[in-house]
Amino acid sequence: MNADTVVQWIERAAEVIEENEKTLTELDAAIGDSDHGANMARGFSAVRGKLTAHPRDDIGAILKMVGMTLLSTVGGASGPLYGTLFLEAAKISAGKPEIDRVVILQSLAAGLAGIQKRGKAEPLDKTMVDALGPAIRAFEGAEGVSLAEALAQAAEAARLGAEATIPLVARKGRASYLGERSAGHQDPGATSMWLLLQSLAEAGAE
């Protein structure tokens, strides 16, 4: 995967987030404060503005820019977490104009580790971790297939993981205030995480 693909990923992600802003808002209305859609849209819109002119020689630098931008525009719980995801991933791919699947795996894993270090969420706490964790495991286990196929499997695992948050009682984040009432609703952050990974798979397929 080269830097152009990474840029395509983020551009696609920004589109997908914008297309799904209403959905994310509604998910966050049911078990939160209705801002996740606007938060993510604001963040990715700011990122998109900076992407076009960004140099294409260092993937880490691109991811760092994405992380810093999300961190300073998204806010809420998702801002620091998504910011950390990209900043930690950026460290792994620092200086590289191209990354192979090993680096991709390490970057995603570093991102997850950063999210869990910052937010202290465990699997099944009903958060974005429940989309990213399965995605990483699927990607890791996708041997003997193309990178594009592996990314697609990761995206599918993220989708299923987000869906699997529906019956869960939230133990982290704003949804946890609702207790049992949080069950029956899909977690907004897990949903946006899936959308991110889906965009990555789409960029990786081209």
Next chain:
Amino acid sequence: MNADTVVQWIERAAEVIEENEKTLTELDAAIGDSDHGANMARGFSAVRGKLTAHPRDDIGAILKMVGMTLLSTVGGASGPLYGTLFLEAAKISAGKPEIDRVVILQSLAAGLAGIQKRGKAEPLDKTMVDALGPAIRAFEGAEGVSLAEALAQAAEAARLGAEATIPLVARKGRASYLGERSAGHQDPGATSMWLLLQSLAEAGAE
């Protein structure tokens, strides 16, 4: 008409006002501030509490008590006006244990004069005057019939007068702020005035 009949009138009025509190509220909601029903009910409830023990030898004293009580409990525009109505009527029948139709006419006329002096409303301004004025003229013109029949005609004139306020544009009171929008709604004060006079007719019929 003796004092007992006057007491019956006021007791009947209190009942009728209570029965029609919701109607008066709704009329005052359309072109006012929704309080006329509660105002009148509060006032007549207070009056009813004082009626039972009140001496029956002086109709003027009874009417004065009614006026003072309404004045100190009703509030709003209708409080001073209804208070004045009864206080002015009380002066005419002061000291009398019985009143004939001449005194009744003078009392009502004094009441209307008091209302118009205090509130400065003219006929067709869309106020209680538009029920009381016609009632007085009907009573005055009811020659050769019993007192009961004359009072019934007065009540009917009040009813028609209140209904006739429907198409009028209010020029006095809170409804006047609405301008043209006040047309199409019956005036609450004219309606309560009719109810008062209807109660008087009912008491006079017994």
Next chain:
Amino acid sequence: MKKLLNAPSDLVKEALAGMALAHPGLLRVHVDPAFLVRADAPVRGKVAVLSGGGSGHEPLHGGFVGRGMLDAACPGAVFTSPTPDQILEATRAVDGGAGVVHIVKNYTGDVMNFEMAGELARDLGITTETVLVNDDVAVENSLYTAGRRGVGATVLVEKICGAAAEAGRALADVAALGRRVNEHGRSMGIALSPCTVPHAGKPSFELGPDEMEVGIGIHGEPGRRRAKLEPADRITEMLMHPILDDLPFQAGKDVLLFVNGLGATPLLELYVVFRKAHEIAAARGLRVVRSLVGPYITSLEMAGVSITLLQVDEEMVRYWDAPVHTAALRWGV
């Protein structure tokens, strides 16, 4: 609209009891007839300033009782003018021997009840002066209406009269000052959603999701006209232009700009309106020297905003700035 209350007929009485408990050093509550007075009333030798009206506009008037503003406030039932005996007893309770100013919002009921109370006070040898507040530009002041309503300028009249009285000014001066404030203030409001009077159980009018009432009062009655909901900046223009043209406010003058919440409108939105109103005033060549933003004269839970613009002179500003110690306005003490 749902409400936090017990029996509707106990609402005012219970709220007064709560005020007495919340502000013990500030005011005293008299239960029957109902009125509030400043804790140190009567203040001998000082002109007393008294107002009142229906409940449902809080903090107006009870929240303005205290040093530097109202000596007494008379609360009627919700949206119902207080009665002459309330007003008389309150007048007697605060009469310090220098006369009593009655600040009366121009509604037929308020005017008549205060008039009758004034007559009774006179019979008892208490001199009263009435300052009528009729700042609302939405209604024509003509032979065909009950005159202009008293709305936002009431707060400003109460503050300025209260300060003048506290400073030892004579009765005629305090009243004249109050009238001058009224004459130089203009207001107008809009509503995005109605309010519900507890006894009535339902709002007095309904508004669709894209409608607003223009030229609204503070008693829940419909406004002058219904219009399509517009952005805040356009609404601010719709309020400011009639206000500016009515006095008319002339370039080079100083003004106090008061953006008032009618009850349910968030402070965020009031500041958005203030920003635009300030811009419009400045464009008209006015200097905004003082400001007030918040829910000060409300209409239960009505969502909406009213703007009051007061052309001020040095004396008005001095009395606006003077110390005041009430539940809802406090500075300098």
Next chain:
Amino acid sequence: MKKLLNAPSDLVKEALAGMALAHPGLLRVHVDPAFLVRADAPVRGKVAVLSGGGSGHEPLHGGFVGRGMLDAACPGAVFTSPTPDQILEATRAVDGGAGVVHIVKNYTGDVMNFEMAGELARDLGITTETVLVNDDVAVENSLYTAGRRGVGATVLVEKICGAAAEAGRALADVAALGRRVNEHGRSMGIALSPCTVPHAGKPSFELGPDEMEVGIGIHGEPGRRRAKLEPADRITEMLMHPILDDLPFQAGKDVLLFVNGLGATPLLELYVVFRKAHEIAAARGLRVVRSLVGPYITSLEMAGVSITLLQVDEEMVRYWDAPVHTAALRWGV
């Protein structure tokens, strides 16, 4: 719910501009990143007190910027925690060389953004101390939740920390005091009707005419449970008893009783609740020595009330009484 605004994404920015115009001598507004600081910031040698959070809770926090309370406030988007760069820039702007206290409401986003800002501030040589506010008793503080929410006690922590800082107390003392206030404060709220976040266009939940949400927060999310609407006195009991039992508040102690409007509840109703809450506190043997009633920490146009009870000692009362000059709280100056 309809709103007075222009473009939703400009709401916060325009409101800030309005605040700057309305309170020019009191605060300064920085646009990008967005924050407000007291007009005389930085105050050299004084511990600075900073807070922030999503917009939509006004006057919290921007309305509490000024002498004796907050040096700075960082407003995020509606109901959205501010970002580390906002908090860092505001921290730098008010750092007087004696350290900065960050008052952080216990929400995952607020905590993380302030944490990251604190790390960045440390890198720049600015010492910060975090006071976490988590007074809401409606949520269990357990391994299975994100902890108790910071609600009404935030106002009290900000006032008391602000006063202590103004009095020249050291950073560690101000922080310790703030934590002690938090530890002795308990809150709970109910909602009669929801609010609508501008971007969302519709409320996050619907309530029937005879329903209320019990254990509500200030971000529009549903409460702990839905219940039948009850009379005000019963609702007050439903709030006071969990509050009283949680600390637990013990007979003979002094308390500050704070009855807060969530946005659309009329002041009349807040005082009805105060009356009953005061009675319940007194029945528990508590002495209500201070009170606060009004919309101080809101949730846009939510109708509802929250109660905060703070067990106070002499030091807390002294700092509560100390002069404060902000848009929303002012005394002694």
